[in-house]
Amino acid sequence: MKEYFIQHAKDYVGKTVTLKGWAYSFRKGGKIWFLQLRDGTGVMQCVVTKFDADEASFELKNVITQETSVMVTGVIKEEPRSPGGYEILASKVEVVAIAEEYPISKKEHGIDFLMNNRHLWLRSKRQHAIIRIRHTIIKAIRDYFDDRDFTLLDTPIFQQAATEGTATLFETDYFGEKAYLTQSGQLYGEAGAAAFGKIYCFGPTFRAEKSSTRRHLTEFWMVEPEMAYCDLDMDMDVAEDLVFYIVSQVLEHRRSELETLERDISKLEAVQSPFPRISYTDAVKILQENGVEFEWGDDFGGGDETIISNQFPSPVMVHRYPSAIKAFYMKRDPENEKQAMALDMLAPEGYGEIIGGSQREDDIDALISRIKADGATEEDYSWYLDLRRYGSFPHSGFGLGVERVVSWICGLKHIRETIPFPRTISRLNP
Amino acid sequence: MKEYFIQHAKDYVGKTVTLKGWAYSFRKGGKIWFLQLRDGTGVMQCVVTKFDADEASFELKNVITQETSVMVTGVIKEEPRSPGGYEILASKVEVVAIAEEYPISKKEHGIDFLMNNRHLWLRSKRQHAIIRIRHTIIKAIRDYFDDRDFTLLDTPIFQQAATEGTATLFETDYFGEKAYLTQSGQLYGEAGAAAFGKIYCFGPTFRAEKSSTRRHLTEFWMVEPEMAYCDLDMDMDVAEDLVFYIVSQVLEHRRSELETLERDISKLEAVQSPFPRISYTDAVKILQENGVEFEWGDDFGGGDETIISNQFPSPVMVHRYPSAIKAFYMKRDPENEKQAMALDMLAPEGYGEIIGGSQREDDIDALISRIKADGATEEDYSWYLDLRRYGSFPHSGFGLGVERVVSWICGLKHIRETIPFPRTISRLNP
Numbered sequence: 001m002k003e004y005f006i007q008h009a010k011d012y013v014g015k016t017v018t019l020k021g022w023a024y025s026f027r028k029g030g031k032i033w034f035l036q037l038r039d040g041t042g043v044m045q046c047v048v049t050k051f052d053a054d055e056a057s058f059e060l061k062n063v064i065t066q067e068t069s070v071m072v073t074g075v076i077k078e079e080p081r082s083p084g085g086y087e088i089l090a091s092k093v094e095v096v097a098i099a100e101e102y103p104i105s106k107k108e109h110g111i112d113f114l115m116n117n118r119h120l121w122l123r124s125k126r127q128h129a130i131i132r133i134r135h136t137i138i139k140a141i142r143d144y145f146d147d148r149d150f151t152l153l154d155t156p157i158f159q160q161a162a163t164e165g166t167a168t169l170f171e172t173d174y175f176g177e178k179a180y181l182t183q184s185g186q187l188y189g190e191a192g193a194a195a196f197g198k199i200y201c202f203g204p205t206f207r208a209e210k211s212s213t214r215r216h217l218t219e220f221w222m223v224e225p226e227m228a229y230c231d232l233d234m235d236m237d238v239a240e241d242l243v244f245y246i247v248s249q250v251l252e253h254r255r256s257e258l259e260t261l262e263r264d265i266s267k268l269e270a271v272q273s274p275f276p277r278i279s280y281t282d283a284v285k286i287l288q289e290n291g292v293e294f295e296w297g298d299d300f301g302g303g304d305e306t307i308i309s310n311q312f313p314s315p316v317m318v319h320r321y322p323s324a325i326k327a328f329y330m331k332r333d334p335e336n337e338k339q340a341m342a343l344d345m346l347a348p349e350g351y352g353e354i355i356g357g358s359q360r361e362d363d364i365d366a367l368i369s370r371i372k373a374d375g376a377t378e379e380d381y382s383w384y385l386d387l388r389r390y391g392s393f394p395h396s397g398f399g400l401g402v403e404r405v406v407s408w409i410c411g412l413k414h415i416r417e418t419i420p421f422p423r424t425i426s427r428l429n430p
Numbered sequence: 431m432k433e434y435f436i437q438h439a440k441d442y443v444g445k446t447v448t449l450k451g452w453a454y455s456f457r458k459g460g461k462i463w464f465l466q467l468r469d470g471t472g473v474m475q476c477v478v479t480k481f482d483a484d485e486a487s488f489e490l491k492n493v494i495t496q497e498t499s500v501m502v503t504g505v506i507k508e509e510p511r512s513p514g515g516y517e518i519l520a521s522k523v524e525v526v527a528i529a530e531e532y533p534i535s536k537k538e539h540g541i542d543f544l545m546n547n548r549h550l551w552l553r554s555k556r557q558h559a560i561i562r563i564r565h566t567i568i569k570a571i572r573d574y575f576d577d578r579d580f581t582l583l584d585t586p587i588f589q590q591a592a593t594e595g596t597a598t599l600f601e602t603d604y605f606g607e608k609a610y611l612t613q614s615g616q617l618y619g620e621a622g623a624a625a626f627g628k629i630y631c632f633g634p635t636f637r638a639e640k641s642s643t644r645r646h647l648t649e650f651w652m653v654e655p656e657m658a659y660c661d662l663d664m665d666m667d668v669a670e671d672l673v674f675y676i677v678s679q680v681l682e683h684r685r686s687e688l689e690t691l692e693r694d695i696s697k698l699e700a701v702q703s704p705f706p707r708i709s710y711t712d713a714v715k716i717l718q719e720n721g722v723e724f725e726w727g728d729d730f731g732g733g734d735e736t737i738i739s740n741q742f743p744s745p746v747m748v749h750r751y752p753s754a755i756k757a758f759y760m761k762r763d764p765e766n767e768k769q770a771m772a773l774d775m776l777a778p779e780g781y782g783e784i785i786g787g788s789q790r791e792d793d794i795d796a797l798i799s800r801i802k803a804d805g806a807t808e809e810d811y812s813w814y815l816d817l818r819r820y821g822s823f824p825h826s827g828f829g830l831g832v833e834r835v836v837s838w839i840c841g842l843k844h845i846r847e848t849i850p851f852p853r854t855i856s857r858l859n860p
Contacts, residue, residue, distance in 0.1 A: 005627065020658070021658075041627055122621060123624065128625070135582040149437065151561060151562065151565055172600050172602045191549035191550075228470060229433075391527060392527035394526070428588055429813075
């Protein structure tokens, strides 16, 4: 049996079709009633009259409730006054299951109530717009790497070592051993770059963030390319090119969803490559010029990132951070040992960090001495050091946090709406 | 600076380029030596002569070792006798880093040794072929759903309830609460189907499998579509169409990799739709006709699946299993309460189950009584039951295990090679 979906209504004009979905809202009169039917792909106005529909169908107006599941058969017509530009003149309406009184109404609900009902809240137009934009962003990322000869390398979730410090690890018992949930696929990605030249991994990542902020989830998706024979400048080229591609794909395919969210689209259209690239030292000057008390060597807080990124209409890349505040695996600047060959990309409009990356240390002795300085042993990173023993090579990569990009592109105030079922320190359900 | 990759050699004929990679193997003579250079995208024969290369480059033959990282500059020529059809006549060879004696040699190594060196083993031609086919399979799956109006819905990894029984759960401390790693995104996918009509989730999935078999990993990737207004027959249509599409994409894009693996390609070409569909009851007859002592009501073991799937050149779908051996959320057959509206797809050549799915129970009372019979409470599944309270609807879905499909399509004897860094009861490293 052929299936019909509301998003393809323009192909059905003049045809009799059956649409299957849920009652989104209705308006009832004496001889006519209007049902806004949603089927997940769109919303369609259904016109039910005493004249065109059979009596049983017409009388359903007395029992139908919001979110009642329902099938409507009728002829599709163009109707400029209807929300989607089309309507269906119903000959038959069939109820599948009557819904109990729906908890989410038109009135304002508190965020806790909505999050407790996240499984239902996902049915709203606003959430549809966000999840569709998320889908487009993820597809753009995968297409970007697939079209440029990167090999997909799914890195493991269960790991024995920390990549980003031990404070935020989730631990599990693994048949009597301790295993940690991945904070990053990077170390494995480096093995992949030695095997395949250019790889990316893309999966969920975990950090036991004890602070509750509008920028942090405990479970988030991250894409991490890693490239052989690639230095920091080339790394920034790829980061810029990728983010520009993502923005242009959303502008091309998801304009109506951005409008639903009342996003100021001109801010996204203002994103142009090349993106500005400034050193950490220059960024510190910007802060000081803006009256922030900030010393060279400190790490940026969220407020600092906001000030820096507000200077530019496009994302800004800040490079060459103090090595003391960056991870052991980052290469030192050959021109200044106190600087690491690191980059962060900060999104405009105060959204802050969406990418963190670096050129990796390829000198085994430098790496071992830093591992020891961190209190770990050579043995802990034995296979990782092998990548320097057997044909060490210059290489770089970065990680892009999907939810932060969704938050920025959608113009959201909080990251919790960027993923279907968010996980934070205070939320594990639904 | 422009980058050159071996896989695009045909575009470089007559040009002087620099290739960057690692020494895969070499053959040394007095006035000429040959280097097989791998760069992750392919292997290129480099010809180094006293006449064409400078002296320092020529003399590198005395220091170069397997997996030494190296850059070769020269002119690309067509050369039919060369493995890839091209070679580079080197004017300059530069060593980036000399490799220590490489542990993986041409001789046979035991599987434990290779798995302990998985980070290096990935550099071999065989592993390249498998990982590239895996990439093509994953891309085919995503393209399939993206092109058919499915919405991507990333379901959470941290969950509070079990989907597939409590025996195989990994547990973690979640800020003082217990959280479990997802065994399936299905229950969340059902909420998504009510919101978006057709969704898929695709991510890593976890089962603490205590048995060590050639078919099980503790961490594996699964894609799970869920479709509103979809019954078991429509579910089987999608499952069949998806798997046929995957096979045809691999045949179109990865033929040379299948040849590297010495896969009998005719077996894959023999896969034709429609796939056979037989009931569990018919499958039991097949077993009995093949001399297996098997009673209606038992579950199939791996050996049973092998016998059933060996009857057909294409994957076979077995449907309507005994409800007693299937999960609480599966709809009962309206024609026979003892049967669940379940389906498994078994891959040919003895590979067994690659898909499990069902039509879901949409009657809230039936669902509650089965939840209680399983020893759980209504409260445990409170939000899941909401999907029946607010507009219940017929819906179906399935899960396809990526690694099992890779194993079958590549013709592997063991699932451990289907993922870059496999996790089993005895392996958590590298």
